[in-house]
Amino acid sequence: MPSTVTIPRTSTRLKTERPKLFKVILLNDDFTPREFVVTVLKAEFRMSEDQAHRVMITAHRRGVCVVAVFTKDIAETKATRATDAGKAAGYPLMFTTEPEE
Ligand code: TYC
Structure with a gap:
């Protein structure tokens, strides 16, 4: 007597999760010289x-x-390094990060 065997198909999930992205934000202050801000942006962000x-x-x-x-890690590392560059020179220069909508 013939019998049938059912083999469940495995479904492949095609969806690829994109990593959440984070903005690095530069904040103004009244003390950091303009040219110093430009120097930090060029050095840390290759501008x-x-x-x-x-x-x-x-x-x-x-x-x-x-x-x-x-990505989160890189945004935070760069914001910290850029803020520290200001601190090391005695300036209150601040970079923060914020998730993208
Ligand atoms: N406002 C500063 C000044 O007048 C220059 C400056 C610009 C500082 C942008 C921080 O994110 C900044 N010397």
Whole structure:
């Protein structure tokens, strides 16, 4: 007597989770020299003089400016390193991170 065997199909999940991204944000202050902010942006975020100057001026005028977007670890590391560069030079320069919507 023939019998049938049912083999369950395994379904492949095609969905690829994208890592959540975090913004690095530059905050304005009244003490850090403009040129120092530009130097830090160029060094830590590999920006050109032009890009760095635009970001610095935006933070200076509006209070904050998004510098770039990274995965959480990289955003936090870069924000900390850039903030520490200011601290080491005696400036209150601040970079923070914030999750992207
Ligand atoms: N506001 C500072 C000044 O006038 C310059 C500055 C710009 C500082 C942007 C921080 O994120 C900043 N010297």
